[in-house]
Amino acid sequence: MKNITVSLDDELYRRARIRAAQEDTSVSAVVRRFLIEFASEGTEFDRLKRQEQDLRAQIQEFCASDRLSRQSVHERQIGRKKR
Template sequence: MKNITLSVDEETYRRARIAAAERNTTVSALVRDYLRTFARPADIDADPTAALFAALDCAQGFRAADRMTREEAHAR
């Protein structure tokens, strides 16, 4: 396995550590998984379920606690 070094600003690193902790993993594992997905050959058909969960993992800033109330959803 190869090691790489990259530089990010403090805020990006802080947010990455929080995201990793929420997923019970490490920043290195998050970057490794991202690069593995990014570098995947285009001719391989991905499992649609895996693609959905990967997209959900990449979605930032969504929490179920942030959902709208019924009144907010139906306000016109």
């Protein structure tokens, strides 16, 4: 196991200790948990791929026939002024 040194200003360290105590843990355990998550996230591509999969899983119903026709999409109202 490796030890690391992290420099923080006094106020930040004080607030981190208070928050860790409220969660019944230590600052070291919080930093360890963060680093485990940070190191296991993988690349930005992997993160986006997981996000896409999660979003696709949330889609309940989709039917391509519900889409507008090509003609409907490109119809323009007659008499509408061009800018």
